[in-house]
Amino acid sequence: MLVLVLNSGSSSVKYQVRHVSTGSAVGADGAVGADGAGGGAAGDGSSTSDGPEALIAEGIVERIGEGEVTDHVEALAIINAELDETMSGRQLDAVGHRVVHGGERFSEPVLISNEITRAIERLNPLAPLHNPANVLGIRAIEDTWPDLPQVAVFDTAFHRTLPERSWRYAIPNHFYRHYGIRRYGFHGTSVEYVTAQAATLLGTARQDFNAVVAHLGNGASVTAIEGGRSVDTSMGFTPLEGLVMGTRSGDLDPSILLFLQRDGWTADELDRMLNRESGLTALFGSNDMRAIVEAGDDRARLTLDIASYRLAKYIGGYHVAVSGAQAIVFTAGIGENSWEFRQAVAHRLAPLGVKLDDDANRAQADTARVISAPDSALAVLVVPTDEERAIAEATAAVVHAQGC
Ligand code: ADP
Numbered sequence: 389m390l391v392l393v394l395n396s397g398s399s400s401v402k403y404q405v406r407h408v409s410t411g412s413a414v415g416a417d418g419a420v421g422a423d424g425a426g427g428g429a430a431g432d433g434s435s436t437s438d439g440p441e442a443l444i445a446e447g448i449v450e451r452i453g454e455g456e457v458t459d460h461v462e463a464l465a466i467i468n469a470e471l472d473e474t475m476s477g478r479q480l481d482a483v484g485h486r487v488v489h490g491g492e493r494f495s496e497p498v499l500i501s502n503e504i505t506r507a508i509e510r511l512n513p514l515a516p517l518h519n520p521a522n523v524l525g526i527r528a529i530e531d532t533w534p535d536l537p538q539v540a541v542f543d544t545a546f547h548r549t550l551p552e553r554s555w556r557y558a559i560p561n562h563f564y565r566h567y568g569i570r571r572y573g574f575h576g577t578s579v580e581y582v583t584a585q586a587a588t589l590l591g592t593a594r595q596d597f598n599a600v601v602a603h604l605g606n607g608a609s610v611t612a613i614e615g616g617r618s619v620d621t622s623m624g625f626t627p628l629e630g631l632v633m634g635t636r637s638g639d640l641d642p643s644i645l646l647f648l649q650r651d652g653w654t655a656d657e658l659d660r661m662l663n664r665e666s667g668l669t670a671l672f673g674s675n676d677m678r679a680i681v682e683a684g685d686d687r688a689r690l691t692l693d694i695a696s697y698r699l700a701k702y703i704g705g706y707h708v709a710v711s712g713a714q715a716i717v718f719t720a721g722i723g724e725n726s727w728e729f730r731q732a733v734a735h736r737l738a739p740l741g742v743k744l745d746d747d748a749n750r751a752q753a754d755t756a757r758v759i760s761a762p763d764s765a766l767a768v769l770v771v772p773t774d775e776e777r778a779i780a781e782a783t784a785a786v787v788h789a790q791g792c
Contacts, residue, residue, distance in 0.1 A: 389407070389408045389409070389481040389482065389784045389787070389788075390405060390406075390407055390408075390475070390478055390479065390480050390481050390482075391405070391406050391407075391408055391480070391481065391482050391483070391484050391779075391780040391783045391784055392404075392405050392467075392471070392480050392482070392483045392484070393405070393406055393483075393484045393486070393776045393779045393780050393783070394483060394484070394485050394486070394525050394529070395485075395486040396463075396485065396486075396521045396522050396524060396525030397517075397518065397521055398517040398518065398520075398521050401463040401464075401467070401525060403467050404776045404780075405471065405474070405475065405480070406776055406777060406780035408780050408781055408783075408784040463525075463528065464528040464529065464531075464532045465532075468532060480533065480536060481536075481537075481784075481787070482536060482537045482538070482539060482783050482784065482787045483529050483533075483536055483537070483538045483539070483783070484497075484538075484539050484541055484779040484780055484782065484783030485500070485522055485525055485526060485538060485539065485540050485541065485779075486522075486541055486543065486577070486775065486779055487508060487518075487519065487522045487540045487541065487542050487543065488515045488518035488519060488522065488542075488543045488544070488574070489508075489511045489514050489515035489518065489519050489542070489543070489544055489572070490508075490511070490540075490542030490543070490544045490545050490548075491510075491511045491514060491544070491568065491572070492548070492568070493507060493511075494507075494540070494542045494544070494545050494548075495545050495548035495549075496545055497539050497540065497541045497542070497545070497782040497783065497785070497786050498539065498540055498786065499537060499538070499539055499786050499787070499790050499792070500526055500537075500538040500539060500540050504540060505523060505526050505527070508522060508523055508526070508540065509523050513567075513568075514568060514572070514625075515626075522540075526538060526540075537787050537790070537792045539782065539783040539786045539787065541577055541778075541779045541782045541783065542576065542577075543574045543575060543576050543577060544572045544573060544574060544576055545576050545577075546573075546576030546577065546579055546580040546618050547572060547573030547574075547576050547611075547618045547621050549617040549618050549619065550571065550573065550618060550619060550620065550621065551619060554571065554619060554620040554621075554709075555570050555571040555572070556570060556571075557569065557570060557571065557624075557625075569625055570625065571621070571623075571624040571625060571629070572623075572624070572625065573609070573611070573618065573621035573623050573624070574607070574609060574621075574623045574627045575603045575607070575609045575611070575621075575623065576618070577775050577778050577779060577782075578603050578719065578720065578773040578775050578778070579601050579603055579609075579611045579613075579618065579621075580618075580778070581773060581774065581775070581777070581778040582601055582603070582717055582719045582771045582773050583597065583599065583601055583613050583616065583717070585756050585771045586599060586601070586715055586717045586756070586769050586771050587599075587616065589756050589757075589758070589769060589771070590714065590715060590758075590767060590769075592714065594616035595615050595616050596615065596616075597613060597615070597616050597714065597715075598613060598614050598615070598710040598711070598712060598713050598714050598715075599613040599710070599713050599714060599715040599716065599717055600612055600613070600702075600703050600706040600707060600710070600713045600715075600716050600717070601613055601717045601719065602699060602703070602716070602717065602718050602719070602723055602733075603719050603720045603723065603773065604631075604699075604718065604719070604720050604721065604722035604723035604726075604729070605634075605720035605721045605722065605723075606633065606634035606635070606675060606721070607623075607627055607633055607634070607636070608630070608631040608632070608633045608634075608638075608699075608720070608722070609621055609622045609623040609627070609630055609631060610622045610630070610631060610699060610702045610703065610706065611706075612706035612709040612710050612713075613710065613713075614709070614710040614711070619709060619710060620706060620709045622638075622702055628662055628663060630702070631695070631698055631699055631702065632667050632668065632671070632694055632695040632698050632699075633667040633668070633675075634667055634668050634669065634675030635663065635664045635665065635666060635667050635668070635669045635675050636662065636663050636664075636666055636667045637662050637666035637667055637670070638667065638698060639698075640662075645658055668680065668691060668695065671687070671690065671691040671694060671695075672687055672688060672691040673687075677721070677722045677725075677726050677729060678726075680692060681726060681728045681729070692728070692729065692732055693732070695729070696729060696732035696733045696736060697736060699733050700733050700736035700737055703716060703733070703737060704737065704740065707740060707766075713766055714766065714767060715766060715767040715768070715769055716734075716737070716742065716766055716767070716768045716769070717768075717769045717770075717771050718730055718768070718769065718770050718771070719770070719771050719772065719773040720773055723770065724754075724770055724771075724772050724773075725752075727749045727750045730744070730749055730759070730768075730770070731744060731746075731749060734749075734768060737766075740765060740766065741764065741765025741766065742760065742764055742765060742766050742768060743760060743761040743763060743764040743765075744759055744760055744761060744764070744768060745758075745759060745760060745761045745762075748760075749768075753770075754772055755772070756769065756770070756771040756772065757769065757770055
């Protein structure tokens with residue numbers, strides 16, 4: 389099955405076409421449809437341990453084209469033309485959309501209908517930059533390829549299993565009822581995929597897997613996994629909460645905003661400051677972890693210290709939240725590539741009995757691997773994420789299950 393994976397952002401549309409084999413991946417035994425890598429986003433724990441690894445071994449997911457376009461109106465026409473060239477006559481079977489916000493309604497990928505599109509639109513206030521762009525993408529596909537099934541895969545869905553003690557803010561209930569202010573969590577597609585891979589690597593059934601998964605890209609979040617499900621996550625009402633990120637501040641005292649508003653700063657100015665000018669960018673002057681590590685000066689050291697300290701505090705807390713994690717999992721740009729950052733975090737976790745195998749930690753690889761020492765109390769893993777693959781597989785599973 390050929391799936392066009394679309395990530396329609398506010399200023400660009402990223403796309404890839406992925407080939408998902410319907411034979412072993414989505415069909416017969418239903419393994420992928422039931423497990424995280426391919427299907428249900430809710431993490432129902434009904435995975436089979438040979439799911440994702442078997443898919444990799446068979447090489448049945450293949451990348452056949454990708455690109456980025458910047459104008460929504462023309463985006464689909466450009467993609468269409470490029471696909472004509474790159475796909476040599478092969479037809480698309482489905483489109484999978486990365487949708488940022490699924491609110492409280494969506495706990496797994498869904499086949500898109502008019503009603504679903506309207507429901508995504510109703511969530512616009514919760515993700516004003518992203519959901520309207522996703523809806524534009526959906527409508528553009530409807531216009532271009534009206535017969536193609538479309539599936540929405542939500543960034544929030546995997547976190548629909550958060551218990552209320554994790555998702556509720558200690559503010560008057562009116563703000564939850566009226567505005568939907570609560571913690572939602574993001575990066576769910578990536579975290580679910582990586583969790584399934586990590587459980588497989590350790591030979592643990594997903595429903596028995598307790599872990600802390602750190603997705604450290606430009607946006608960064610950490611998720612507590614208990615029994616294969618998300619039970620806490622560091623991003624909240626928006627992706628701003630939690631870790632120190634490339635350009636976002638992460639946690640801070642909300643009174644700072646009141647203080648600054650009273651001094652005349654506008655909401656838009658504060659938004660820009662917190663989301664675009666903070667984090668590593670504010671501390672070091674760049675959001676590129678490679679540059680920070682290479683600089684190695686006092687400012688770089690302080691930046692690494694602040695970011696790794698914040699993450700280590702979350703990991704310690706989430707180790708408690710899941711009643712003891714079996715593994716700590718690093719993924720995304722920094723998590724997969726920066727042995728220095730992993731080392732800084734692991735060093736702080738020594739009181740939990742975490743010990744890295746230094747050679748394994750420093751070795752560059754693009755496969756899922758264990759980097760902890762044999763006598764480490766918790767396994768430490770690096771697992772490359774692949775959101776497009778996860779979306780393609782989820783899309784194929786939904787289309788297959790719906791028989792369209
Ligand atoms: P995005 O959230 O935009 O998808 P990525 O997952 O690509 O982000 O991660 C971007 C981050 O990963 C940047 O801070 C970048 O410096 C860091 N990164 C990428 N490659 C390396 C590397 N080889 N060593 C250290 N950091 C890296």
